[in-house]
Amino acid sequence: MTPEQNLPFGLGVALHSFTAEYVALKWSFEDLIELTGYLGGGVEITGPAHHRGYPHVTIEFERTFKSAVERFGVTPTCYGSYADPFTLPARNRTPDELFEFIGPQLEGAARLGFPVVRLQFFSHVVAERLLPIAERLNLKMGYELHAPLTFESSTVQMLMEQIERLGSPHLGLIPDCGIFASSVSDGHLDRARGAGVPDAVIQQALQLWSEGIELAQALETLRASGLSEQQVAPVEMFWGSFGRSDPANLVTHKDKIIHMHGKFFTMVDGEEPNLRYRDIVGALVASGYDGWLSSEYEGGASVNSFNACREQQSMIRSYAAGSK
Amino acid sequence: MERSEARLAQLLDRQVETYTLFQDSPILADEPMRTAHQAGQDGVALRIRLASYRALPLSCIENIELMIGGTRYPAEALTLFIGNVAYCPAETAHLFDRWWFILDHATVFVPTGSLGRGPHRVEIKLATVEPYITAGRFTFHHADARDLTVAEG
Numbered sequence A: 001m002t003p004e005q006n007l008p009f010g011l012g013v014a015l016h017s018f019t020a021e022y023v024a025l026k027w028s029f030e031d032l033i034e035l036t037g038y039l040g041g042g043v044e045i046t047g048p049a050h051h052r053g054y055p056h057v058t059i060e061f062e063r064t065f066k067s068a069v070e071r072f073g074v075t076p077t078c079y080g081s082y083a084d085p086f087t088l089p090a091r092n093r094t095p096d097e098l099f100e101f102i103g104p105q106l107e108g109a110a111r112l113g114f115p116v117v118r119l120q121f122f123s124h125v126v127a128e129r130l131l132p133i134a135e136r137l138n139l140k141m142g143y144e145l146h147a148p149l150t151f152e153s154s155t156v157q158m159l160m161e162q163i164e165r166l167g168s169p170h171l172g173l174i175p176d177c178g179i180f181a182s183s184v185s186d187g188h189l190d191r192a193r194g195a196g197v198p199d200a201v202i203q204q205a206l207q208l209w210s211e212g213i214e215l216a217q218a219l220e221t222l223r224a225s226g227l228s229e230q231q232v233a234p235v236e237m238f239w240g241s242f243g244r245s246d247p248a249n250l251v252t253h254k255d256k257i258i259h260m261h262g263k264f265f266t267m268v269d270g271e272e273p274n275l276r277y278r279d280i281v282g283a284l285v286a287s288g289y290d291g292w293l294s295s296e297y298e299g300g301a302s303v304n305s306f307n308a309c310r311e312q313q314s315m316i317r318s319y320a321a322g323s324k
Numbered sequence B: 001m002e003r004s005e006a007r008l009a010q011l012l013d014r015q016v017e018t019y020t021l022f023q024d025s026p027i028l029a030d031e032p033m034r035t036a037h038q039a040g041q042d043g044v045a046l047r048i049r050l051a052s053y054r055a056l057p058l059s060c061i062e063n064i065e066l067m068i069g070g071t072r073y074p075a076e077a078l079t080l081f082i083g084n085v086a087y088c089p090a091e092t093a094h095l096f097d098r099w100w101f102i103l104d105h106a107t108v109f110v111p112t113g114s115l116g117r118g119p120h121r122v123e124i125k126l127a128t129v130e131p132y133i134t135a136g137r138f139t140f141h142h143a144d145a146r147d148l149t150v151a152e153g
Helices: A015-023 A029-036 A059-072 A095-112 A121-137 A154-166 A186-194 A199-210 A215-224 A229-241 A277-287 A305-322 B005-012
Strands: A010-014 A042-046 A075-080 A116-119 A140-145 A171-175 A260-264 A292-297 B033-038 B041-049 B061-068 B071-073 B079-082 B085-087 B105-110 B120-130 B138-148
Touching: A010 A015, A010 A029, A010 A075, A010 A305, A015 A029, A015 A042, A015 A292, A015 A305, A029 A042, A029 A059, A029 B005, A042 A292, A059 A075, A059 A095, A075 A095, A075 A292, A095 A116, A095 A121, A116 A121, A121 A140, A121 A154, A121 A171, A154 A171, A171 A260, A186 A199, A186 A229, A199 A215, A199 A229, A215 A229, A260 A305, A277 A305, A292 A305, A305 B005, B041 B120, B061 B105
Parallel strands: A010 A042, A010 A292, A042 A075, A075 A116, A116 A140, A140 A171, A260 A292
Antiparallel strands: B033 B041, B041 B105, B061 B071, B061 B120, B079 B085, B079 B105, B120 B138
């Protein structure tokens, strides 16, 4: 945790935020680490995006990463693992295969100095088997709660029951702020229009979304209204990016929260218009959360991702100061 | 720590064009194709990039096909080189542990026979799966097109 004024928790960046510049080769991986030094200092990486040799950490990458962390004075906060259950067309990964795939990611994360590993929720079938590894490595594993999951959904109720049953400090939750939305972004609506979805169907989709209708049921209704198969993906993203979870859950379930993903899509006049950041930050302050929050920009490339993260972090700091 | 506004400006102001992933991802490298010879056939080699934000195993490359000067080359006709290892793109479904890293070019050999210098209209379709998106294997369809000349390989 960095000693930020008015901020009881640490700020950093998920390097995923810089994807546009990274894949276009504007910024090297080490440039990304350097930039986090200007954005709170917490560094979160994504395994398959940031190191060759994934799911294993090579000795070369270990040296590169540790040297950059030392040189730029930043702090590793979270390693993004994947379960990749649908890797093969013929069938899903078996539990043994999930264990064999995720185990090395835990080992690699620990070697790199990360205290926390993000788990995709599919990992729950092997979480109990992974716990002794996490304990040995002194790592905390956290299920990312990402849209379309919400605290209120049956999947997450199941995950929380498992966490309670296993009763280990090495297993918790990583809420992604995209689940605390008040509306769907204009960018998402534009993409749906661009795919030819009629306005009437978009309005119906938004109505279903705002009523909290789950994705599968909503798609059934929308298909009946004429949503074609090619148009499903952009509409599915309304639910895949934005959830209707209550930020009060951050207080209710504070004992399970080990890390935060500060997902955001756009900043307008210093605010994120579609996500309930005032309520989110208020809840984190009220709960006494003292871990890290990684800014995670997922808007388009028309905006410089560094400036977007800087603006989002200013917003978070001002909300935190205001909620005392 | 070596932090300064000047250094930050240096990083932010680098003049490199960026693009929005899954919408405008360039797949075809902006450079001439090279004459090439593979398994007894004459043709061209061109370099391509993955259109994702993360590395994918080859079992998640569902389809590659090219159109060069109006002639279609399906996956079965192509040879895909990842790190100098040759694959037939139509036969990668089982390769869960061979990876295409996000910053690496792959090279595609296309058995065009002897093509003139050109330029030739080159169109590519690339279908990839993100192996974790909630409901099951979720396929993204990417396309790119360029006018490319042929240089000696």
